[in-house]
Amino acid sequence: MSDAASSFEGLLHQALSPVEPPEDLVRRLEGTLTSLTESAVEELEAWELSAMRDPRNWVRPATAVVVGGSAGVALVLLRTRHRAHPRGRELLGARTAAERAVGDLRAHTRRLLDR
Amino acid sequence: MAETPQQKSKAQLDADFSELYRAHLRDVYSYAYYRVGNHHDAEDLTEQTFLQAYRHFDRAQRESAGRPLRPWLIRIAHNLAANLYRDRSRRPASPIDDTTELAASHTTEELVEGREQLSRVLEGVGRLPDDRREALIMRFALGMDNREIARAMGRSDGATKVLIHRAVKQLEEMVGVLGVEAETVAGADSGRRGVEGDE
Numbered sequence: 006m007s008d009a010a011s012s013f014e015g016l017l018h019q020a021l022s023p024v025e026p027p028e029d030l031v032r033r034l035e036g037t038l039t040s041l042t043e044s045a046v047e048e049l050e051a052w053e054l055s056a057m058r059d060p061r062n063w064v065r066p067a068t069a070v071v072v073g074g075s076a077g078v079a080l081v082l083l084r085t086r087h088r089a090h091p092r093g094r095e096l097l098g099a100r101t102a103a104e105r106a107v108g109d110l111r112a113h114t115r116r117l118l119d120r
Numbered sequence: 121m122a123e124t125p126q127q128k129s130k131a132q133l134d135a136d137f138s139e140l141y142r143a144h145l146r147d148v149y150s151y152a153y154y155r156v157g158n159h160h161d162a163e164d165l166t167e168q169t170f171l172q173a174y175r176h177f178d179r180a181q182r183e184s185a186g187r188p189l190r191p192w193l194i195r196i197a198h199n200l201a202a203n204l205y206r207d208r209s210r211r212p213a214s215p216i217d218d219t220t221e222l223a224a225s226h227t228t229e230e231l232v233e234g235r236e237q238l239s240r241v242l243e244g245v246g247r248l249p250d251d252r253r254e255a256l257i258m259r260f261a262l263g264m265d266n267r268e269i270a271r272a273m274g275r276s277d278g279a280t281k282v283l284i285h286r287a288v289k290q291l292e293e294m295v296g297v298l299g300v301e302a303e304t305v306a307g308a309d310s311g312r313r314g315v316e317g318d319e
Contacts, residue, residue, distance in 0.1 A: 013292050020241040021261040026149035030163045034170060038141065041174060042134045
């Protein structure tokens, strides 16, 4: 490689230096990913307890477990949380959250079963 | 459905994903920033990239057969960025903010000259065709090798090598032209000032 090419590549390295992500993005993203992993387990349990009282729903927990394996449930729950708690999840009661989660899970599960 | 031995537990998957996230957050953000040209869109793009990656992580891990997942992450970011432009029907602005950080030992004159040169390089990068621009971002901002870039762009190793070579050549010529243009404008300005001063 010629000196000119090498120095131009050095210039490119300098111009395109890596950019550190802003702190608030790091906090937000880590919060989202943490809630994805935690809420999936907690809220799936809450949903299963209420839904299992109705025999028509017995097939759904099985599907939900499959979905959970591929993280689909976690994302459904995340969407639910975002819609329900635009400014913080602590504002809404656990019961309402669970009900909303059940609604979303039902819709998502129905789509999966329809495939 | 019972978990097969090949499938990892959810906890293990999450742990692996956390590791991937920590290792490549800066890569994804850097790619996004140079690709879209501003911090606001870069943040959105980074967030969406990791959410989508989380969603498909299990499958990606199984199909990667132990190969690094960085090209896969960058490919997700690339697709999302393409959607962003399609939705908004616009191209990125040239980011020049990062030219402000130069070595403190430079003199003021060197600093100004260096900054202008870096600005021209970034302006040139912004004017390159999409595939060449992306290849240069991956090579120089993320330090990816040809094989990784090839995987991220869905090309062969050979085609990627040629792409990068041509991108550097085109950019070098472009920066030269931009430099001449800048000098011409500066010369015309000083000439005009001289004429105005003579009047």
